[in-house]
Amino acid sequence: MSPSPRGSLISLSLSMLLASLGTSIANVGLPSLAQAFDASFHAVQWVVLAYLLAITAVIVSAGRLGDRLGRRRLLLGGLLLFSLACGLCGAAATLDMLIAARILQGLGAAVMMAMALGMVGDTVTKERTGRVMGLLGTMSAVGTAMGPSVGGVLLSLLGWRALFLVGVPLGLLAAALAWRFLPVDRHPAPASSGHRFWALLKDPPLRTGLAMSALVAAVIMATFVVGPFYLSRGLGLDPAWMGLTMAVGPCVAAVTGIPAGRLTDRLGSQRMTCGGLGILLCGALWLTVASGLLSYLGALIVLTAGYSLFQAANTTAVMRDVEATRRGTVSGLLNLSRNLGLIVGASALGAVFAWATPDVTHATAQSVANGLHATFGAASGLILLAAVMAWGRNHAVNGLHHLR
Known part of the structure; x- marks a missing residue:
């Protein structure tokens, strides 16, 4: 495999891992968030719900938008939005600010998930499509599995803010790899009927x-x-x-x-x-x-x-x-x-x-x-x-x- 496809796959894999990591890493911090903000279970569970609702709201339409605007361009935007939102989550002074930042993080994650799968055909040949799809599925499972364990270590050492700040450098790294290695967008496709x-x-x-x-x-x-x-x-x-x-x-x-x-x-x-x-x-x-x-x-x-x-x-x-x-x-x-x-x-x-x-x-x-x-x-x-x-x-x- 040449360096360009390898770099592309690392970028797509990291995008999928971060999106799934964002779902599971926050759960381990719910008890600490309830204590830090003196909030009820009903209130802190919106830290999880906000992320999931944002993904759900745009996951279907993100693929169509990528076809129209360019998948590489949209993935870069999603990664940068995700990184910014991770920083805002870590800097949140109130629970409402944290929930708002989690909505932005979920929007970025939805784009990352949709574009990672959508760009497989732009990155590798048809003969390799199946194994790359399997790789991205594995990265999603790995991200889900890593969330509680990595989150638990970060929580015990650095506090709840580290659960979100860890996504900033990783998101920027994935964006840099995407900008460097992913193929340039072709002409946008026309909108399709729903x-x-x-x-x-x-x-x-x-x-x-x-x-x-x-x-x-x-x-x-x-x-x-x-x-x-x-x-x-x-x-x-x-x-x-x-x-x-x-x-x-x-x-x-x-x-x-x-x-x-x-x-x-x-x-x-x-x-x-x-x-x-x-x-x-x-x-x-x-x-x-x-x-x-x-x-x-x-x-x-x-x-x-x-x-x-x-x-x-x-x-x-x-x-x-x-x-x-x-x-x-x-x-x-x-x-x-x-x-x-x-x-x-x-x-x-x-x-x-x-x-x-x-x-x-x-x-x-x-x-x-x-x-x-x-x-x-x-x-x-x-x-x-x-x-x-x-x-x-x-x-x-x-x-x-x-x-x-």
């Missing part, structure tokens, strides 16, 4: 797959929002150990992703979707009675393994029969459904935790544990709803096969 985009949603199996993706993402997000409070207030872990514990789930997802895909190819997406949901349900039910660090870790491992299997199988089921000209749009819809699920997990399931643990700042260890159990009791209900949807989709697909 009619087909909405027409896709008339397909029942696709709607079901998107809905299940959102429900499962909500359950996974609950581990990042509720987990820090249980580990710090319920179990008394310091920030470094809390971060390392929270990194277990994403690490399991990274390790089990490829085997999950192989099982899906071997046994079929319908069967493995139901199998993944079954394992997810076992992990969630375990968390409704978890007591102590080992029990929490065991439940988290089971939950995440089920998520990996479900994700591989459901994505395969959704993408399998999609026309080549619509794969990008459907992929964007899957990303959108996942982000919407993350928002539901952070807000709705976070509200369940806050209801069960009213005074989270001064709550006892048992009160926080009760909040964890109540949260994943509700999460179990979401998984059961997804299982009903999966059964209905499988029944409909099997009926079509019999008719044929």
Whole structure:
């Protein structure tokens, strides 16, 4: 590989890593932010929600905007906006200022995620596209896994502001690499109609797959929002150990992703979707009675393994029969459904935790544990709803096969 493609891939990989890191690194600081700003759980959870809402608002349209204005140009703008927003987050004097800066950071991250995938075809040959897509997916998982552990270390050594300031030099480095190595934009493409985009949603199996993706993402997000409070207030872990514990789930997802895909190819997406949901349900039910660090870790491992299997199988089921000209749009819809699920997990399931643990700042260890159990009791209900949807989709697909 020549230096230019190598530099381009480093830039795209760093862009994807930073965008996913921004999602998970702030979660570990929620208890510290609640204390620093003397704020409630409802207030500090907007540090997470603001970032996710900003990404969700523009993730679908960012790709079209890049086609019209130039993908390299838009990626550079997104990286610079992300770096500026990281600095503003670190300098925030009030919680409102921090939340506003997180919105800007999320807008930059949305552009980075969309353009990183969109520029693969501009950077490497078609024969290398698949492996580069895999590389970017791995970087996304690595960023999610690094967030709690790196954030925990930064939090214990330098305080909560370091969670955001670390993104400034990394974002500027990615921008410099993008400016130096990424290919110059070609002539902008004309705007395309959004009619087909909405027409896709008339397909029942696709709607079901998107809905299940959102429900499962909500359950996974609950581990990042509720987990820090249980580990710090319920179990008394310091920030470094809390971060390392929270990194277990994403690490399991990274390790089990490829085997999950192989099982899906071997046994079929319908069967493995139901199998993944079954394992997810076992992990969630375990968390409704978890007591102590080992029990929490065991439940988290089971939950995440089920998520990996479900994700591989459901994505395969959704993408399998999609026309080549619509794969990008459907992929964007899957990303959108996942982000919407993350928002539901952070807000709705976070509200369940806050209801069960009213005074989270001064709550006892048992009160926080009760909040964890109540949260994943509700999460179990979401998984059961997804299982009903999966059964209905499988029944409909099997009926079509019999008719044929």
